[in-house]
Amino acid sequence: MCPAPLHETVPATTPAASLVFTTVLSHGPLTRAEVARRTRLSPAAVTKAVRPLMEVGYLVEDLDEQARPAIGRPANLVRVDGGRALFIGLKVTGDEIIAVLTDLCCRIRVARHMALTGREPAAVLPSLLAMVQELLTEAEGFGVRVCGLGIAVSGDVDRVDGVVRYSPFLDWRDVPLADVAATATGLPVTVDNDVRALTVAEQWFGAGVGLSDFALVTVGAGIGCGLVVGGRVVSGAHGVAGEIGHLSIDPRGPLCHCGNQGCVEGIAADPAILREVRAATGKPVATAAEALELARGGDPLAREVYARAGDAIGRAIGSVVNVLGPERVIISGEGLAAYDLFAEDIRTAFTRSAFGTAAQCDLMTRPLPFEEWARGAAATAIQSFIGPHTPQD
Amino acid sequence: MCPAPLHETVPATTPAASLVFTTVLSHGPLTRAEVARRTRLSPAAVTKAVRPLMEVGYLVEDLDEQARPAIGRPANLVRVDGGRALFIGLKVTGDEIIAVLTDLCCRIRVARHMALTGREPAAVLPSLLAMVQELLTEAEGFGVRVCGLGIAVSGDVDRVDGVVRYSPFLDWRDVPLADVAATATGLPVTVDNDVRALTVAEQWFGAGVGLSDFALVTVGAGIGCGLVVGGRVVSGAHGVAGEIGHLSIDPRGPLCHCGNQGCVEGIAADPAILREVRAATGKPVATAAEALELARGGDPLAREVYARAGDAIGRAIGSVVNVLGPERVIISGEGLAAYDLFAEDIRTAFTRSAFGTAAQCDLMTRPLPFEEWARGAAATAIQSFIGPHTPQD
DNA sequence: GTGGTTCTTTTCCACTGTCAATGAAAAAAG
DNA sequence: CTTTTTTCATTGACAGTGGAAAAGAACCAC
The missing domain is CATH 3.30.420.40 (ATPase, nucleotide binding domain)
Known part of the structure; x- marks a missing residue:
């Protein structure tokens, strides 16, 4: 086993090499021919891009396994050697x-x-x-x-x-x-x-692989949203985007600390749910987990709070989908712990608010731990x- | 004067030429040096890109006018010859x-x-x-x-x-x-x-020149929105984006033909305004112009309808701005004819709903005729x- | 004038990715 | 069992691109 070189060379200096590496990284083991098709580079360019990357060890060939087309020469699979x-x-x-x-x-x-x-x-x-x-x-x-x-x-x-x-x-x-x-x-x-x-x-390793337009909605202590438009992560003109926590979805909703009424975060984020559960049931609920337990136990008032939260989230997602027309929305965050309580409400509200083609958008959840x-x-x-x-x- | 060639050559075949041409087209007469700075090409590359474009006549040098830096050699201005x-x-x-x-x-x-x-x-x-x-x-x-x-x-x-x-x-x-x-x-x-x-x-010739992130909101028979994110016009995964007409901004709002309640279009588009003015005043108003006249005449009920429309538009713009963080929102469309009636409401609702940095977004109107x-x-x-x-x- | 500054062009030159040809390896056809 | 076909991979020649460096141009300040 050779030791790591003192100065790691950056794997990809040329556009083609960078593109090839990224493609292999995201789409798992691929044949060179497949990489060429996906990147629209010529097969020759792929070969030339792969070689130096293999020499420094970032890419390796899966010698044992091969991809066999219906007919024709079998292809060698190339993948990233993560350990390097x-x-x-x-x-x-x-x-x-x-x-x-x-x-x-x-x-x-x-x-x-x-x-x-x-x-x-x-x-x-x-x-x-x-x-x-x-x-x-x-x-x-x-x-x-x-x-x-x-x-x-x-x-x-x-x-x-x-x-x-x-x-x-x-x-x-x-x-x-x-x-x-x-x-x-x-x-x-x-x-x-x-x-x-x-x-x-x-985008690179998860549920957004291969998608040019998707949104990632995080539900928890706050409500956030990451956006990918045309294959690029959106940052906004001033470095801030995806602030769906403060989409106002009800002009008569509760007052939010931001000064507006009916913000999603003021209805569906953990602190809001806690507040509402306390107010609705009159019980001294102290943590999100306790509120969750109460609702799971069947308390209709607590459940109602979660239903409203789900409705708010679904409407917010509907807004994002109407504005950007993404291919998929990934829902994640700690708030997913309560997903069974508002899954239906999210989906209902989303379906109601997504207009036309936007409704083709795929709505999925993905529990992602803090790591x-x-x-x-x-x-x-x-x-x-x-x-x-x-x-x- | 030489006649137009039978087969017009496409002006820009190489990336650099295309980039240079676009830059000159959008940013008016520019010196080559300025083009180089803006495109981050080398001055040499700009010279080489400009020459063939001048030979076919798409670019010309403004011989009479020159840009004089504080010191140093005066620069020659290059601009697009529209007439070619x-x-x-x-x-x-x-x-x-x-x-x-x-x-x-x-x-x-x-x-x-x-x-x-x-x-x-x-x-x-x-x-x-x-x-x-x-x-x-x-x-x-x-x-x-x-x-x-x-x-x-x-x-x-x-x-x-x-x-x-x-x-x-x-x-x-x-x-x-x-x-x-x-x-x-x-x-x-x-x-x-x-x-x-x-x-x-x-984006190329109007209020979006030089902006990488902006939105164009059109108000009229319908309510639409065009988006530019990271310098590129957004099309969405399924070819549809910017459907802000069906953002639901009030869960208890009027029923829209799309099946949802409180859509912006169901409140602020021309047909909705007409309907509401009729309902509020009981008068047989037949056209948008008549409704406008009534409100301008001072009818408080009609004015109230326009105020609600402005509020809805402002809230919709707030949603777009929270989601994408654009640098500017351009409001246009025939609906601008009534702008004096709801300008304030738009701005108030927008300011209230834009969160944090998003409020830095510049809100402007631009009357654009149908042409x-x-x-x-x-x-x-x-x-x-x-x-x-x-x-x- | 002379030196400094900026714009523009010229002359190489490194580099990139494509093309076309070649070889390799398998299945299908005869 | 050979030949053909198909697909994958590689090679070498090559045309284009854009950059670096240097030179030239045009002006100001002294």
Whole structure:
């Protein structure tokens, strides 16, 4: 087993190489001919792109297994050798830091959690860097170099400069996270909004593979949405997009802290559900889990609250679908724990509000544990490692 | 003066040439150096791209005027010579066909209207082709070749195949409009959704110039929306996007023909306003103009209807802005005739519903006569004439 | 004038991806 | 059992593209 080279070369320097690598990464083992068809490159170009990638070990040929067409010469399968590069992904929440060490295929090798004592940068940054050090040490055991670090933070994040512009949840303003982490660790660092990071992971490795237009809706403490339009993750003109938590779906709905009435988040996010369950039942429900238990137990008033939440989510999804016409909407987040309570309401509201062709949109759920968010951060690091040439539409 | 060549060469065959041409077209006279900076091409590449375009006459140098930097050599301005190619744009409505003959700069040279007797393809297509013939004859007077034909139709349009999948307004299904028009006229034909076509025109020549993310909201008989995300017009996975007319903004609102309640179109489109004004005032108002007159006259009940419409539009815009975070929203359409009646309500509702950074979005109006829609169709033709390499973000 | 600055062009040149031809490996056909 | 057909993969020649560097052009300031 050869040791990792001191300076990892970036796998893909040319557009074609980047495109080929991305395609193989997302669509599993592929024959060169298949890659050529998918990328619309010539077979010759694929051969030439694959060779250097195989020489550095990022791509390998599956010698034992072959793809046999009905007739004609059998094809050799090419796949990414995940073990040849490692990445670290971090997700910062208000309570803890979740960190994962992944390989080049974005498979999680190690996962760590660390509780936070404070939310201010002075409290979080040292923990964050300690976490990275811990995983770097862990990585030594694999004998493979860590090639990138991705950090996911909720809020308004400038991913180009790697600056957290404003995170309401953490109460951070203009924290140059990428610079801090890069100088402390020496790694290439990407910083992105957490939902966008998760969206990238889904686009490349999850339920968004092969789709040019889809949305990822996260339900939990807040309600968020990541968007992929024309094969590209949407960031908006000012770095913020997918704020469906504050879509107002009822002009006479409850007042939201944002000042508007009837926001989805004010009806269907965990705190709102808790508040409403308490108000409806009069019972001293303290946590989302307790509210859930009450509703599962059959309390009709509590169930009604969940039904309203489902209706709100379904209507919000309907709005996104009417505006963008995506091929699929993936529903995820901790709120999915209560999915059985409002699945029907979501679907009903969605079907009612989706207009015309938009109703062809595929609605699916995908329970993603918190580690997946950190994996999303790693995915952004992998993305910048590979290069920008993603397959378009 | 040299006559137009028999076979117009496509101006831009290489990516760089296409990019340079598009940049000069959108951003008016520019120096080569400025083009290089904007496109991030090398100055050498710009020179090489410009030369052949000047040889065929699509680009010219403004010899009389020069751009003088504070110090250093004065720069020569390059601009598009609109007169060297003509395009035809058609917009098909339920009542009439609007046709324009434009030059390469998409300036309207001739405009024509033709009333329609029926809406079915058998009635519309002959009129449409006659219209094209008329403009082709007209074009002969300019001594310049017509290089493309763009057709804009409302509804679900597959612009790649040039097929009208389903137009509710015309009650067309799967009409292969591009093929029909191409074989009849011998011109390269583009067919697109009307709002998207208008959006292209705004992106290249209107209020969207230089913006990577903006929305165009049209208010009138229906309520539509064209979207540009990351510099590209959004089409959605199934060819339909921007259906904000059926965003449901009030679960207890009036029933819409789509089956849902509280759709924007069921509150703020012309027919809805007419219906509501009649219902509120009890007066036999027959047309949108009459309703407008009544409200302008000071009828408080009628004004209230317009205020509600403005609120609905503002909320819909707020939804789009929260989802996509555009830099600007352009409001247009015949409905703008009543703008003074609901301008304030639109802005209030928008400001209330736009969350966080999204509120930085610039809200503006732009009265665009019906010819502009036909001009949009011409813009799609120009776009396909130039080639696909548009400046991205 | 001379030097500095900016615009523009020219002359290489590295590089990319396509083309067309070739070889390889299997199934189908005779 | 050979030949043909089909598909996959590779090779080498090649045409185009766009970049780097240098030179030229045109102007200002001194």
